[in-house]
Every structure is written in C-alpha cells, then in structure tokens.
Amino acid sequence: MSSTSRSQLFGDLDVTAQLDAPIGAERTWFGIGGKADALVSPQTEEALVTLIERCAQSSTPVRILGKGANLLVDDDGVDGVVVLLDTPAFSGLKFNREGRVHRLHAMAGADLFKTVNELKRQGLAGMEQMAGIPGTIGGGLRMNAGGSYGCIGDTVDTVRCCSMSGEVLYYERSQLEFSYRKSNLPECIVLSATFNLEPDDPVAVRSRVSEIWAAKKASQPMADHSAGCAFRNPLDRDGERVPAGRLIDEAGLKGLAEGGASVSTQHGNFIITDPNATASHVRRLMRIVQDRVMDHHGIRLEPEVVIWERTGITAE
Ligand SMILES: Cc1cc2nc3c(=O)[nH]c(=O)nc-3n(C[C@H](O)[C@H](O)[C@H](O)COP(=O)(O)OP(=O)(O)OC[C@H]3O[C@@H](n4cnc5c(N)ncnc54)[C@H](O)[C@@H]3O)c2cc1C
Structure with missing residues (x-):
C-alpha cells in the first residue's frame, strides 16, 4: 500500500x-x-x-x-x-437490568472466554454454551458459533453493525435469524450486541460451564494450533446434518499429514499445525481431505475455516 x-x-x-x-x-x-x-x-x-x-x-x-x-x-x-x-471502545462489557431480564451489552471485540468468565462471576445464565470457544463476540455472531449445547444466537436480543459502505445498522431480535453456523446478518462489521440473560446461582452457572468445557477438552485437541472445525457438517441424502469429523474418520484420514499440517488423531475435523507448517500445507491437506471424503462418501465437504488471500485489487 x-x-x-x-x-x-x-x-x-x-x-x-x-x-x-x-x-x-x-x-x-x-x-x-x-x-x-x-x-x-x-x-x-x-x-x-x-x-x-x-x-x-x-x-x-x-x-x-x-x-x-x-x-x-x-x-x-x-x-x-x-x-x-x-x-x-470496542472490547467492553456492560450490564443492566430490566425486571428479571439482565441485559449484557457486549462490544464486538470483547473476548468470548472473558465474557463467559464474567457471567460465571455474576451468576448470569444463557451463554454457558460458549464455554471453551475462542474468539470475539463479533466473530462469534458472524458465524453463529456454538456446538451441541447451543450457539451464540440463542440469547441475542439486538445487534449493531456497520455496513461495508459505512452505514450504521441496527437489528432487533425479530429481524435476526440464526441457524447452523449461520446468521442472516448481511456482510458487515458487527459493532456490538445485546444478550438477554437470567440470574442464576453462580455455583450452578460455574458447574454448567465446567461440564461443557470438560466435554470439549475430552473430544477436541484444544492445546494444538488449529482453527477449530475445518469443515462444516454437511447434509446427507436425507437432509440430515452429519458430523464432518465422522466422515473424515470413516474415510481413514485421521493422522494424515501434509508438510506441517495434519488431521488430528483426536478429532477428524480438526486440522492441526506444527512449527514447520505453512498455510499452503493446510490448504493442500484440506483439498486432499475433501477429495478423499468425496471418493469415500460421495459428499463434498465445505470449509468452515475462513481463508484470507490477496485480492490483487490495487487501491487508487
Ligand atoms: C481450539 C478451537 C476450538 C473451537 N471450537 C469451536 C466450537 O466449538 N464452535 C464454533 O462454532 N467454533 C469453534 N471454533 C472456531 C472459532 O472459535 C469461532 O469461529 C469464533 O467465532 C471465531 O471468532 P474470532 O473472533 O476469532 O473470528 P476470526 O477468526 O478472527 O474471524 C473469522 C471471521 O469472522 C469475521 N469477523 C470477526 N470479527 C468480526 C466482526 N466484528 N464483524 C464481522 N465479522 C467479523 C472475520 O472477518 C472472519 O471472516 C474453535 C476454534 C479453535 C481454535
């Protein structure tokens, strides 16, 4: 530039x-x-x-x-x-209360780990499902991050965004739709969001968070370098969502390596990297996994991980 x-x-x-x-x-x-x-x-x-x-x-x-x-x-x-x-300006958390509803006002850059910890401390229920999921509020909303215990969209009330032309937009719950790793937010920059939470015993909130965190650690390679699930769970011929990790495992791909990138032996949908890895290794390995799963199951896996590359557009 x-x-x-x-x-x-x-x-x-x-x-x-x-x-x-x-x-x-x-x-x-x-x-x-x-x-x-x-x-x-x-x-x-x-x-x-x-x-x-x-x-x-x-x-x-x-x-x-x-x-x-x-x-x-x-x-x-x-x-x-x-x-x-x-x-x-973009990373704070604020709380206010209207009757029984406690509202969290989270800026888009707020850290998900810190948010869950603060809710544990305050005894507020409604976002325990985000335990152990790394990222920010904005990144979480963009792809409706979550898992088998629920997703970030579950308790969202409002979202403020900036459009890619610089217009500030505001969405109420009735305008928002969240589904599997997806929301109906347009391409935009999430600025902040509010979440409706319920007061609960801090000990109970803490124990639900610990349970979800423990289940995640037991099934996913949390200590390795990865970007979480590499592929979205696809729909099978009956329209049922099937775990991509199971398809990868059944295709015999756990442990498969390309340079410094490999398919985790703990969870088939995690591609993990060692210090010698490059982004090209990961991308090549992802293509091999896609091809082998297609050969084995006749299903095309779509990446969940976001890949950034140069556009080649030169600013005037
Ligand atoms: C060990 C591990 C475990 C994981 N487990 C899970 C899991 O259980 N469930 C799950 O859903 N995900 C999981 N993930 C993936 C990741 O935690 C989520 O996708 C998370 O939402 C990413 O947030 P981020 O802020 O890091 O986004 P980034 O990775 O920084 O960005 C991802 C995308 O979000 C966009 N984005 C980021 N911030 C904003 C914003 N403010 N406005 C608009 N777009 C934005 C970026 O432009 C990019 O397109 C895991 C990842 C790891 C490494």
Whole structure:
C-alpha cells in the first residue's frame, strides 16, 4: 500500500496502524500465514466508520480480524486494510437490568472466554454454551458459533453493525435469524450486541460451564494450533446434518499429514499445525481431505475455516 493511500485512508484518523503486520503468525490460532499490508485499530466508532467509508470509496479491500480462531491467512498475506477491534471502545462489557431480564451489552471485540468468565462471576445464565470457544463476540455472531449445547444466537436480543459502505445498522431480535453456523446478518462489521440473560446461582452457572468445557477438552485437541472445525457438517441424502469429523474418520484420514499440517488423531475435523507448517500445507491437506471424503462418501465437504488471500485489487 502506497504512503499516499495510507495517508488518505487513515492518516488523519484516531487509529493506531501497523504496516506489514504479521497477522497470520501472531494473531491467528493456527499461528501461520502471511502479513497484512496495514493493520488498523480504530480508537473510536467514528474513526472506524470513516475508515470503512473511505475504503469503500477507494475500492480498498477491508477485512475484520477477531481473535483469528476461525481463520487461515494465506502465506502471501493480504492487501488493503485489516481492522482490529481491540481498543477499549470496542472490547467492553456492560450490564443492566430490566425486571428479571439482565441485559449484557457486549462490544464486538470483547473476548468470548472473558465474557463467559464474567457471567460465571455474576451468576448470569444463557451463554454457558460458549464455554471453551475462542474468539470475539463479533466473530462469534458472524458465524453463529456454538456446538451441541447451543450457539451464540440463542440469547441475542439486538445487534449493531456497520455496513461495508459505512452505514450504521441496527437489528432487533425479530429481524435476526440464526441457524447452523449461520446468521442472516448481511456482510458487515458487527459493532456490538445485546444478550438477554437470567440470574442464576453462580455455583450452578460455574458447574454448567465446567461440564461443557470438560466435554470439549475430552473430544477436541484444544492445546494444538488449529482453527477449530475445518469443515462444516454437511447434509446427507436425507437432509440430515452429519458430523464432518465422522466422515473424515470413516474415510481413514485421521493422522494424515501434509508438510506441517495434519488431521488430528483426536478429532477428524480438526486440522492441526506444527512449527514447520505453512498455510499452503493446510490448504493442500484440506483439498486432499475433501477429495478423499468425496471418493469415500460421495459428499463434498465445505470449509468452515475462513481463508484470507490477496485480492490483487490495487487501491487508487
Ligand atoms: C481450539 C478451537 C476450538 C473451537 N471450537 C469451536 C466450537 O466449538 N464452535 C464454533 O462454532 N467454533 C469453534 N471454533 C472456531 C472459532 O472459535 C469461532 O469461529 C469464533 O467465532 C471465531 O471468532 P474470532 O473472533 O476469532 O473470528 P476470526 O477468526 O478472527 O474471524 C473469522 C471471521 O469472522 C469475521 N469477523 C470477526 N470479527 C468480526 C466482526 N466484528 N464483524 C464481522 N465479522 C467479523 C472475520 O472477518 C472472519 O471472516 C474453535 C476454534 C479453535 C481454535
């Protein structure tokens, strides 16, 4: 990105910016992949909205980075602007109460682990299903993160977003739909959300969180580098969702390796990486798994992990 583009896009805004920022290696759970031409942390919502408007007007690619827990950054990195919502303006949690309903107002960059811990501390029920799921509130809402105990959409009341042209949008519960790893939010930047929670005994909330966390640790390689499930659970011929991990396991692919990437021996839908891995290893392994599952089951697996690569679009 030229210095002219940089100064036109964010030179006068209340942001901190890092050029050639090693986002893949340092800001994703995989710990691999290339750099961002510009990594920008807005200090205020106004700065973020102006930045997004300017990116739209100049056709500059813009991407939002949460905790990088569902992300693979290509080895060549990404162009344009990567926005990080890590400043206090985007990472707080606030609580208020209306009758029996306790409302959590969470900024998009708030950490899911910290959110669940705070709810345990306060004895508020309704988000225990997020125990052990790494990421941010915004990243979680984008893909309706969750698992067999429920998903983040279950207790959402409202969501505020910024459209990719810089318009602030507000959605009420009646306008929101959440389904398996999906929401009807348009392509946008989630700014914040409110959740309706119920007061409960802190000991009971803590024990439900511990139970879910223990079940997750027992079945998934939580200590390894990964991006969680590599593939979405597909629909079979009867329209039933089947676990991608089971299909991968039945195709005999657990332990299969490509360079420094391998299919976890603990959970077939986790691709894990060692220090020698590159993003190309992961992408090659994903294609091999897709082909072998297709040969074995006649089902095409679709990636759940988001893959970022250069667009080749050059800002004016
Ligand atoms: C060990 C491990 C276990 C996991 N277990 C689960 C699980 O049980 N269930 C599950 O659903 N997932 C799981 N995941 C995946 C991951 O935790 C979720 O997908 C999480 O929602 C990712 O959030 P993030 O903030 O890290 O998003 P990132 O990985 O940073 O980004 C992912 C996508 O979300 C977009 N995004 C991020 N923030 C915003 C925002 N504010 N507005 C709009 N878009 C945004 C990004 O642009 C990108 O497209 C796991 C991952 C790991 C590493």
